[in-house]
Amino acid sequence: MRSTFYGMEVARSGLYTSQNELNVTGHNIANVDTAGYTRQRLNTSALPALSMNVQFAVDNRATAGRGVEAQTVDQIRNLFTDAKYREESSSTSYWEVKSDEFYMVEQLFSSVLEQEQTSASIWNALDVFKTALYALEENPSSKDLRTNLLTAANQLTESFRYVYGKLEEQHDNLNSAVEVTVRQINELGVSIANLNRQIFGYELTGAKANDLRDERNLLLDQLSELVDIRYSEDSQGYLTVTIGGRELVKGVESYQLTVDPRGSANQLDVLANAENAGTQYKVVWADAMGNPSTSPNDVAYIQGGELKAYIDLRDGATENNPGIPYAAELLNDLARLIAKEVNDLHRQGYTMPFTEADAIGTAANVKIYAVDSGLLLGDTMQTVTAADGTVYYESMQGINFFDTGAYNDYRKITAGSFQVSSEIKNNVFLIAASSSKVTISGEVNADGSLNQQTGNAENLKRITALYDRKNELGLSDNFQDRLKSLYTSIANEMDEMNTLYASQQTRLLSISQQRQSESSVSLDEEMTNVVRFTHAYNANARVITAIDEELDVLINRLGRVGL
Secondary structure, X not given: OOOOHHHHHHHHHHHHHHHHHHHHHHHHHHOOOOOOOOOEEEEEEEEOOOOOOOOOOOOOOOOOOOEEEEEEEEEOOOHHHHHHHHHHHHXXXXXXXXXXXXXXXXXXXXXXXXXXXOOOOHHHHHHHHHHHHHHHHHOOOOHHHHHHHHHHHHHHHHHHHHHHHHHHHHHHHHHHHHHHHHHHHHHHHHHHHHHHHHHHHHHOOOOOOHHHHHXXXXXXXXXXXXXXXXXXXXXXXXEEEEEOOEEEEEOOEEOXXXXXXXXXXXXXXXXXXXXXXXXXXXXXXXXXXXXXXXXHXXXXXXXXXXXXXXXXXXXXXOOOOEOHHHHHHHHHHHHHHHHHHHHHHHOOOEOOOEOOOOOOOHHHHOOEXXXXXXXXXXXXXXXXXXXXXXXXXXXXXXXXXXXXXXXXXXXXOOOOOOOEOHHHHHOHHHOOOEOOOOOOOOOEOOXXXXXXXXXXXXXXXXXXXXXXXXXXXXXXXXHHHHHXXXXXXXXXXXHHHHHHHHHHHHHHHHHHHHHHHHHOOOHHHHHHHHHHHHHHHHHHHHHHHHHHHHHHHHHHHOOOOOO
């Protein structure tokens, strides 16, 4: 027969366990608003009946167990749901950054269609340029109207350069964002490695480091937003985190990503066929000294998250991967189109004769191109002497209206380098308005009439006809239509990004709600547990009181019959 005190020990174990359960519940309630906190439960098990340390225990089916034992305080988490959440979080962050950053591009390109005069309004600048062309048609010899056309042309090129400059600014900001994000990833990696060390040390006691694990899980959530990660935990509680197959964290060690400023060609320069393309940050693994590794095996493969979004937006030059270079190239193509089509017609026209006094030093800086091929022929201008002895530079063909650069290569023209040729800037008389050679004042034309040095405006009319051009289907296809098409391309890409972001948000919200339903603290549930565990505590206390009464009878009253 076992001791009467045995029952008191059973009740004591229940009393202490209920108290622990209340403590855990109170901890949950206290952390209901703590970011990353996971609700906890006390894991208990029944103690078997005492076997008196003999090899074969007596089969006494009336023998009760020894009460309850607290095993561990466990977190209520679903590891699969956590992994799925971080995977979706990485994709959502990717599309969120792309949508937010490309929105600024879309807004910039929206401003190019504004009807009012602004720095970015290419549409308005094209209108002003067309109006100036029409005005010069009325009086092609007027220096004032020619100057007005030059001003309009400068406004047009400045609008292109302004928009391109804003794209370059955003490109540089994205390049800087790559560096900043890499630093954030490294900081999170160091913090996770430190928590690995703390968790291992704490759990050597046999207890679970739940709050430290919560902190580590929160860091994993933050890391998954920045970059696509894979992770696993070993039997000692150490977490290994990899990026693109390489270890960022392994046990108590963390490894560093870094950026190599010499590692990647600037895609804006590449699209402009620049002779010496600039460089931008390339993400690589650091060597033992913390410097960017030059080994091709140490290139970091970034698959998702904010870092991937910044890289894609900075470098994306295709319709399948639209970024700043893609938008810039659409603008470059329009600038090249305007420059080439206007130049091809302008070279066919004839300039006005002018004296050295009309444009000092012009004759020494004039590039003359072949009318048909556009090849550079030289810079020598012919002179003719009027009857009064005045020396004129005679009317000629082969002058480009827009600059083609040092290499006379339209592929090297960008919206950022688009400008009026130096010949026209220095001397408005080199605007080739006439379709026939313009003779000097006082000369007699072939038909016997006196030439008044006016020429005609037929070549200007060919240029203005570009504004009325139609395609093979008979639809309008002028410069402004191309500008609309350019904006439409950008707007379509923006819509697609918004759609993908919204879809990804829905998926993340779904998995987040599932995750929270399993891991977050529910005040209703915890208050129910408070009542339940309080009743259990009171019941165990009542058992102890009952046994105490039994012992009082046994010790003080047993055998005292009749007293």
